[in-house]
Amino acid sequence: MDNTQIAIIGLGYVGLPLAVEFAKKYHVTGFDINQSRVDELNKGHDSTLEVAGKDLHSVLIKSNIKKRKSKLILSEVAVPDGNTIAQIDNDNHYGSDNPFSGLYLTTNPKEIKDSNYYIITVPTPTDKNNRPELTPLLKASETVGSVLKIGDIVIYESTVYPGATEEDCVPVLETFSGMAFNKDFYVGYSPERINPGDKEHTVTRIKKITSGSTKETGHKVDKLYKSIIVAGTHLAPTIKVAEAAKVIENSQRDINIAFVNELAKIFGNLNIDTKDVLEAAGTKWNFLPFKPGLVGGHCIGVDPYYLAQKAQETGYNPEIILAGRRINDGMGQYVAGEVIKL
Structure with a gap:
């Protein structure tokens, strides 16, 4: 067993x-x-x-488990080959x-x-x-x-x-x-x-x-x-x-989302539809299909800070990781501002 x-x-x-x-x-x-x-x-x-x-x-x-094992019935139960087995009350x-x-x-x-x-x-x-x-x-x-x-x-x-x-x-x-x-x-x-x-x-x-x-x-x-x-x-x-593998999974996703969020801001200033741009770019086989939006939850908005903290303890200042966090953290205010303009 x-x-x-x-x-x-x-x-x-x-x-x-x-x-x-x-x-x-x-x-x-x-x-x-x-x-x-x-x-x-x-x-x-x-x-x-x-x-x-x-x-x-x-x-x-x-x-x-202790109480369940104590319920083991020691009385023997006959089986076809003539031997016996213990019956378990569970x-x-x-x-x-x-x-x-x-x-x-x-x-x-x-x-x-x-x-x-x-x-x-x-x-x-x-x-x-x-x-x-x-x-x-x-x-x-x-x-x-x-x-x-x-x-x-x-x-x-x-x-x-x-x-x-x-x-x-x-x-x-x-x-x-x-x-x-x-x-x-x-x-x-x-x-x-x-x-x-x-x-x-x-x-x-x-x-x-x-x-x-x-x-x-x-x-x-x-x-x-x-x-x-x-x-x-x-x-x-x-x-x-x-x-390290775990902490970079969400950090990578956060950075990719930050990139398209920044693109959305740029194309917004240029009066270009971001959705149309991403759809056109997505026709290339190796273009990653990320979309702009808000980042929240328990993981993606948190995990990059864990990697950044450890990097800083070693004397290295992570630029891309923290830049991505700043962009995504600011998207709520950006979206609210765009809604007010409507």
């Missing part, structure tokens, strides 16, 4: 879909500090609308090969301590000065660190700058666990690629980048995700490579 037990820390639009998919094969404990969030999920309702009620209901269970009803699979939700950190994989999926916003705010990530690391055991693996999915996992999070895990990194416990990084509201590119249909703090850990992390990600995985050589 697979002994994999997973704890998902953070049950937002990233953590919940991941928890539901893993729960179809493994015992998963979903942890969140928000009691009202856990209560609504236990009723089968996801206010983020990322997981349908029927899908959530299909994996929800009412007790943690509340799994969706056909998993693992009788202990399912999703148990809690706000009690003590109930995640039996896990051997901890996946952290908390927000990584910026503060009012657009500086990376790692408090949610570090607090989650404290929670996990307090229950870590020998051999456990902690996987981070939150978007960060290169080096954050090993330089910022690992010391917290060491402090709160009293254990040594890459000797007693290990770390992986597999950045989330969720596109909120997209019902086509769901978590299992998006190729997953994986990585580990050691070669063996990397393969373990990759194998874990590969068990649910039908689109496949890409095992990066180091955690820093995986972190």
Whole structure:
């Protein structure tokens, strides 16, 4: 029987879909500090609308792994070959090969301590000065660190700058666990690629980048995700490579949108229809089809600042990345001004 037990820390639009998919094969404990969030999920309702009620209901269970294992009925049941098997009393009803699979939700950190994989999926916003705010990530690391055991693996999915996992999070895990990194416990990084509201590119249909703090850990992390990600995985050589790959995905998109936003301003002054220009230019095979507009949300307007911060710490001042942010941040005011002119 697979002994994999997973704890998902953070049950937002990233953590919940991941928890539901893993729960179809493994015992998963979903942890969140928000009691009202856990209560609504236990009723089968996801206010983020990322997981349908029927899908959530299909994996929800009412007790943690310890209580479920205690329900093991030791009475023997006859099978055709004359041997016997143990009958298991469990509340799994969706056909998993693992009788202990399912999703148990809690706000009690003590109930995640039996896990051997901890996946952290908390927000990584910026503060009012657009500086990376790692408090949610570090607090989650404290929670996990307090229950870590020998051999456990902690996987981070939150978007960060290169080096954050090993330089910022690992010391917290060491402090709160009293254990040594890459000797007693290990770390992986597999950045989330969720596109909120997209019902086509769901978590299992998006190729997953994986990585580990050691070669063996990397393969373990990759194998874990590969068990649910039908689109496949890409095992990066180091955690820093995986972190960098994630942070440039949204930075690249932000810059491309900034470019067409600037074009829209230029063509507006020239009384040229931007849509017509992009349509004409798009007839060339290698022209990228971006459109002008507002940039918001949890990722695209935030992630470039994480990369810019790390670049500045090394003594390099990123010009294109920050210029793109300035252009896109100013588009709201620009659009409002254009509307007033109508």
